[in-house]
Amino acid sequence: xxxxxxxxxxxxxxxxxxxxxxxxxSILAQVFAVxxxxxxxxxxxxNAIIWLAITASCYLRWRAxxxxxxxPVVADNSLAERSYRKQHLICLLLAxxxxxxxxxxxxxICALAALAWRLNSRIKTSDYSAAxxxxxxxxxxxxxxxxxxxxxxxxxxFDSFLSSLLLSGKIPSAQxxxxxxxxxxxxxxxxxxxxxNNASLALLLWLTICLFLHQxxxxxxxxxxxxxxxxxxxxxxxxxxxxxxxxxxxxxxxxGTGATVFNDISTLLPLLCTNWRRHRCPHTR
Numbered sequence: 001x002x003x004x005x006x007x008x009x010x011x012x013x014x015x016x017x018x019x020x021x022x023x024x025x026s027i028l029a030q031v032f033a034v035x036x037x038x039x040x041x042x043x044x045x046x047n048a049i050i051w052l053a054i055t056a057s058c059y060l061r062w063r064a065x066x067x068x069x070x071x072p073v074v075a076d077n078s079l080a081e082r083s084y085r086k087q088h089l090i091c092l093l094l095a096x097x098x099x100x101x102x103x104x105x106x107x108x109i110c111a112l113a114a115l116a117w118r119l120n121s122r123i124k125t126s127d128y129s130a131a132x133x134x135x136x137x138x139x140x141x142x143x144x145x146x147x148x149x150x151x152x153x154x155x156x157x158f159d160s161f162l163s164s165l166l167l168s169g170k171i172p173s174a175q176x177x178x179x180x181x182x183x184x185x186x187x188x189x190x191x192x193x194x195x196x197n198n199a200s201l202a203l204l205l206w207l208t209i210c211l212f213l214h215q216x217x218x219x220x221x222x223x224x225x226x227x228x229x230x231x232x233x234x235x236x237x238x239x240x241x242x243x244x245x246x247x248x249x250x251x252x253x254x255x256g257t258g259a260t261v262f263n264d265i266s267t268l269l270p271l272l273c274t275n276w277r278r279h280r281c282p283h284t285r
Contacts, residue, residue: 011117018110060130111138161239195236
């Protein structure tokens with residue numbers, strides 16, 4: 001008979017390592033381009049929501065350990081010990097794949113590790129919530145890329161249709177595929193301008209706050225998610241329509257102060273759609 005420390009999860013560490021490996025190429029490129037200190041002050045050119053999600057997941061994991069939600073398990077007939085060794089072996093094999101220079105592969109390994117981590121966690125604990133958040137973080141980039149690759153025409157067509165509809169209230173405009181044509185300026189909408197990217201980050205921020213406050217998302221939160229998606233799409237379409245009015249408006253809302261304002265609005269929307277009322281949960285005492 002021996003004690004196996006269940007507060008130490010190799011899947012947690014592997015998911016963290018894989019996430020770091022996925023972000024490493026862009027981080028190194030930014031460091032080499034502008035220097036470490038400058039890159040650090042700009043978040044290594046990564047969206048702050050990504051860093052927030054990683055930090056929140058680590059904090060939830062730490063809270064589970066510190067509040068003793070994870071307890072040592074007595075290994076009877078070495079069955080639990082064998083299971084623990086099997087976890088280490090699986091993590092080692094997956095970690096070897098991280099040498100392949102592919103951010104998408106690293107995110108998928110992160111998702112697999114986080115899924116295994118979630119399956120080994122008790123439901124309605126901070127540790128369970130931390131694993132769910134890491135899964136959402138890891139799948140956001142691959143799912144976004146796959147969706148934009150498979151359904152780019154439909155997604156961009158919808159963005160251009162809605163933007164043209166908003167623009168038509170001010171000046172005559174027409175939609176041709178992913179192009180919005182007006183009297184003075186034509187706007188070509190590419191995947192980087194799609195509301196899909198903004199929506200994925202907004203949902204990640206919303207989930208991060210929700211799990212941080214409540215440790216779970218309930219069915220009652222579904223209407224908040226729906227409102228959030230509608231607001232994000234409308235906000236992005238409004239920005240695109242404003243960019244179409246003239247070349248000056250394009251520069252202002254694409255890279256200038258207008259773009260900063262709309263980015264701030266995109267960050268604010270998940271905060272407005274979050275249930276901030278906290279409830280005392282017996283399992284967190």
